[in-house]
Every structure is written in structure tokens, then in C-alpha cells.
Amino acid sequence: MSERNGLRYGLLGLTLLALLAVLAFLINRPSQAPTTPAAAPSNQLQSLAALNGQAPSHRALEIQTWQTAEGAKVLFVEAHQLPMFDLRLTFAAGSSQDAGTPGLAMLTNAMLNEGVADQDVSAIAEGFENLGADFGNGAYRDMAVASLRSLAATDKREAALHLFAQVIGQPSFPADSLARIKNQVLAGFEYQKQNPSKLASLELYKRLYGEHPYAHSSEGTAQSIPGITVAQLRAFHHKAYAAGNAVIALVGDLSRAEAEALAAQVSAALPKGPALAKTAQPQEPKAGPSHIEFPSKQTTLLLAQLGIDRRDPDYAALYLGNQILGGGGFGTRLMEEVREKRGLTYGISSGFSAMQARGPFMISLQTRAELSEGTLKLVQDILRDYLASGPTQKELDDAKRELAGSFPLSTASNADIVGQLGAIGFYDLSLTYMEDFMQQIQALDVAQVKTAMAKHLQPNALVVVSAGPSVPQKELPPPTDHPVEQPLGVPEH
Known part of the structure; x- marks a missing residue:
């Protein structure tokens, strides 16, 4: 079959499918739309229109x-x-x-x-x-x-x-x-x-x-x-x-x-035996930079320090605070300042990896090799300013709303739930942890988030690792709504 005939038959097939779909809709359409929407069972998908601006509900877990x-x-x-x-x-x-x-x-x-x-x-x-x-x-x-x-x-x-x-x-x-x-x-x-x-x-x-x-x-x-x-x-x-x-x-x-x-x-x-001893807490590392020479057009930048363990009482405040800094994708401070205003990176993110012992807090990105030193200083300045000033009320409200909207996905399937149960059991969290976490998030104010972030992060204590070529450096472009240079493509792997 030629490409032209294949395309012709493909289009005819799509047209036929579309006609059948329309016919099925007309046959099954009710004679009169209901005057009031029926309440949907809790185990079915919710219509976005039916939410009327409210956050979608999540499956209540009776553990x-x-x-x-x-x-x-x-x-x-x-x-x-x-x-x-x-x-x-x-x-x-x-x-x-x-x-x-x-x-x-x-x-x-x-x-x-x-x-x-x-x-x-x-x-x-x-x-x-x-x-x-x-x-x-x-x-x-x-x-x-x-x-x-x-x-x-x-x-x-x-x-x-x-x-x-x-x-x-x-x-x-x-x-x-x-x-x-x-x-x-x-x-x-x-x-x-x-x-x-x-x-x-x-x-x-x-x-x-x-x-x-x-x-x-x-x-x-x-x-x-x-x-x-x-x-x-x-x-x-x-x-x-x-x-x-x-x-x-x-x-x-x-x-x-x-x-x-x-x-x-x-x-x-399983074999018979007791639980193993929990992992000991690490010692504070020595701050400062180190560089790995690597032939590339881009430089990888990692900035980190010890964060928290999974049972830290500030977990909710730090999670919310990090969503605003760099954990929430587009719209975060790091993405706005480094990518959107200057075009320095394809993507930048930050996050706490809370584990049995203190896991890392990390900021990661890739940028043009000739702009790496200026980009590193910019990221450090953004972090320093955020810890000093804290989030704005709008940033806090937006982050709360986003988390409330995405939270139901954490229990959307049995596979999601079994993963949550495994974490609750492994880290000795309360059986009501899922509900408690969102209540804690919604109750936080700007001052509490600022205090928690400043308590656990110190800009001068960062361990910095870069990997890329040693090249002459250029000055960073000024911030603008339309960066002259767009970021390079997908980060190198």
C-alpha cells in the first residue's frame, strides 16, 4: 500500500469512528437534562465542574x-x-x-x-x-x-x-x-x-x-x-x-x-529474627565547593546540606516552604528567577529527602558552562533572600491551594495507598498521618514557614559540587520578562 493510499484509508477510518461516536451519544443522551446534579458516589471520579472551586476530596483511609x-x-x-x-x-x-x-x-x-x-x-x-x-x-x-x-x-x-x-x-x-x-x-x-x-x-x-x-x-x-x-x-x-x-x-x-x-x-x-538497629544520625559536613572536570556545553550544579529525618516535627512546614522555593515546578522562586527571567536553565528544583536519618536538602540544575559561576551565585542569593524574608502571603496561599488540589492523587489507586502504608509503617508515623499532614499544611502561616526554613537551612553551610568544563565566564543577563537567550534543551544525561 502506498503512503498516499494509507493516509486516505486512515482518514476515512477516523471519520467513520467519529460518526459512530456521535451516533452513540445521540442514542444514549437522556431526553431531558436533570435540573439538579446527582451526588456522585465517593469512589467515582469527580467532575471538575462539580467541585465549584473546592478542593477535590480524597479517599479516607481506615487503616x-x-x-x-x-x-x-x-x-x-x-x-x-x-x-x-x-x-x-x-x-x-x-x-x-x-x-x-x-x-x-x-x-x-x-x-x-x-x-x-x-x-x-x-x-x-x-x-x-x-x-x-x-x-x-x-x-x-x-x-x-x-x-x-x-x-x-x-x-x-x-x-x-x-x-x-x-x-x-x-x-x-x-x-x-x-x-x-x-x-x-x-x-x-x-x-x-x-x-x-x-x-x-x-x-x-x-x-x-x-x-x-x-x-x-x-x-x-x-x-x-x-x-x-x-x-x-x-x-x-x-x-x-x-x-x-x-x-x-x-x-x-x-x-x-x-x-x-x-x-x-x-x-x-520469612527468616526469623528481630528488627535491625536504626541508622545513626550523620555528622555535619564541611561546607564549600568542589569541581569535577567534564567536557560538555553545560555545567551541572548541586547545592546541598543535611536536612531532616522523616519524623521531624517541622516536616509539614518545610515541605510547604520548599514548594514555594523550588519544589513546585513552574511558578516557584527558583524557576521564576533562574529560568523565566534569565533563561539560564531548562529546569531547576529543590527538595528535602527526609529519611530514617537526616537526608539531604538539595538544589539541582544545569546551565551554560560560561555562565555557571554567576548562576551559582544567583541561586545562593535567592536562597539567602528567601530564608531572610520568608514567603509572601500570596505564595503561601497558592502553594496551599496547589497541594490541596494534588493531595487526592496520593490515594488515587490501591498502588498509591499501599505505598503510603509502607512509609507510615516503616517510619513509625501515626495511622492518621495523611489527614494530619494536610491539616498541618492548611494551618501554617507565613511566620511559621519562615521560621522552620531558617531553622534548618543555612546559606553559608552549603556543600556545592559542579561538573563541567573550565571555561572563561561571562556576566549573567539582566532579568527580563523576555530573556534574549532561551535555556538549552533537555538537560544532558
Whole structure:
């Protein structure tokens, strides 16, 4: 078929579909529009018109909690809208538990579904697929996770849970799979050498955390990965994937009795053992700049200092304050001053990564290499001015309204809810945390946000890492509503 005929038939097809859609609408249209809108059930999508300027509602979470016989913490939300359930196990088994062997936690987690006693990785994947189930896993600095999504029908559920219990409780750690994954990780390290943003991030964490467990990447290092053995994986699994070190989050079409039986089955499949000790707090780093020479047209800039842990009482105030500074995308101070008025970057953002111990507060961007020094000073001045003056009332009101509008998305699906439950359980937050957080946000005033931001951030304490070429510098363009030079394209990777 020629391109011309293909286009002709395509347009005819689209026209036919449009006519059918119009016909279906006319046939199904009610004879008279209702005089008053009917109240929509709480579990259906809300029309924006029906909101009448009010923030959309979110799903109220009735969280049930208990502990298994082996010591695992369970959080459960019944959700009968879909005949499915989501299960998420969160272990204090992230890279902060590597104990001198960077990459041990990551490799242990990656190897979970590579084999069990009578099945290899292909058979495991096929087993989940044939059941319409989905297995997921991942390892980070604080935690490691394993998840299952399955149909709730008894036959499908029991088969999926049996396979899941084997994968998380009795992985065989086959040597050939370990060799393959090691090679993939090592190849990734080679790729990282061509990524200035990644190089800058690795250097930043080293400078921020020194000898602390957060200092090294969750992926490990090119020096540590080759020497990790199957025996080390087994020992780490036995210790870090113990039931007493687990949080079981469960959401879906299950009764309380079914949820208890499911959690008991999963907990019993895990090694027996207690929770691991929480990560210690880091020491304050030495402030100042460092530079990584890299051939590029752009320079990556990272500015950071230690922020807060997840249970800090100022969390809500800092979250709101950062939304105004650089966490809320377009309209933030950093985006307005650095991109919109001067065209210095494609994008700039800031954020607190609150973890079990104090995570980083970070500002990140890429800019033209010849403007990097001036851009760095501009960003520092914006931060300094914001901490000194605080947000305006309009900025605060706009940020509150935006958060109220986006908040329902945090519980929009069962997958979203199970993630929230996992965090609540892992960080020992209150069961009413979701509602409490938004109430705290809406109650904050300008003075409280200013005080919290100034308490936790000091402009002179920033650790700064840049990655790019050493080139003669130019003066920054003056601010304007129409920058002469537009920012470069998508940041280099």
C-alpha cells in the first residue's frame, strides 16, 4: 500500500469512528437534562465542574493494624472496588545496612526472583504471568521492598502467594544469575562515567556524609561488586529480610480475616529474627565547593546540606516552604528567577529527602558552562533572600491551594495507598498521618514557614559540587520578562 493510499484509508477510518461516536451519544443522551446534579458516589471520579472551586476530596483511609506472630508490623486497608489486592513488604534492608560492602543490599534484593528450589528466573516470571500477578522489587538507601499485585479470587490469590512466599523467603541465589547481574551493574558504572549529573551526585553524597552509611551509592561501587559472594547474599537475606524487620502493607478486596491469614502466611515464610538497629544520625559536613572536570556545553550544579529525618516535627512546614522555593515546578522562586527571567536553565528544583536519618536538602540544575559561576551565585542569593524574608502571603496561599488540589492523587489507586502504608509503617508515623499532614499544611502561616526554613537551612553551610568544563565566564543577563537567550534543551544525561 502506498503512503498516499494509507493516509486516505486512515482518514476515512477516523471519520467513520467519529460518526459512530456521535451516533452513540445521540442514542444514549437522556431526553431531558436533570435540573439538579446527582451526588456522585465517593469512589467515582469527580467532575471538575462539580467541585465549584473546592478542593477535590480524597479517599479516607481506615487503616487497620496488627503484628504477626513472628513480629512483622501489618497495615491493612479494605478496598472492594476492584477484585484485586496489592501487597508491599518494606524491610530495613537498604544500602545503609551494607556494613562495609557497598552493593550487598542491592544485589540481595535483585536476586530474590532469580530462582527458588525448583524454579529458575524464567519459570518464576512465567508463574506470576500465568496467574495475572505482578512481582516487583527494589533497594534504596533506607529500605528494600518486594511487592505483589494479584487477583483476589481464592484460587489465583493462593497460587500467587505461594510463589511470592518462596521468592521472598527461600531464594536460591543461583551463581549464574549473580554473575549476570554483576556484569549489568558494572556496565552501568561505565555508563555513569559519561553522565556528569551522576558523577556530581556521587561526589555530593560522599562530601555530605563522609563515613556515614548514606555516603555510598545504593548500587555499590566498581571495586565492591565483583567480590560479593552467594554466601554473603544468604547471610544478608537471613538477617535483613527477617519477619521482625518487615512492614507488611496490604490493600484490596479482602476481609480482615483474609488479610490476617495472608499476612501470617507471608510472615511465616520469612527468616526469623528481630528488627535491625536504626541508622545513626550523620555528622555535619564541611561546607564549600568542589569541581569535577567534564567536557560538555553545560555545567551541572548541586547545592546541598543535611536536612531532616522523616519524623521531624517541622516536616509539614518545610515541605510547604520548599514548594514555594523550588519544589513546585513552574511558578516557584527558583524557576521564576533562574529560568523565566534569565533563561539560564531548562529546569531547576529543590527538595528535602527526609529519611530514617537526616537526608539531604538539595538544589539541582544545569546551565551554560560560561555562565555557571554567576548562576551559582544567583541561586545562593535567592536562597539567602528567601530564608531572610520568608514567603509572601500570596505564595503561601497558592502553594496551599496547589497541594490541596494534588493531595487526592496520593490515594488515587490501591498502588498509591499501599505505598503510603509502607512509609507510615516503616517510619513509625501515626495511622492518621495523611489527614494530619494536610491539616498541618492548611494551618501554617507565613511566620511559621519562615521560621522552620531558617531553622534548618543555612546559606553559608552549603556543600556545592559542579561538573563541567573550565571555561572563561561571562556576566549573567539582566532579568527580563523576555530573556534574549532561551535555556538549552533537555538537560544532558
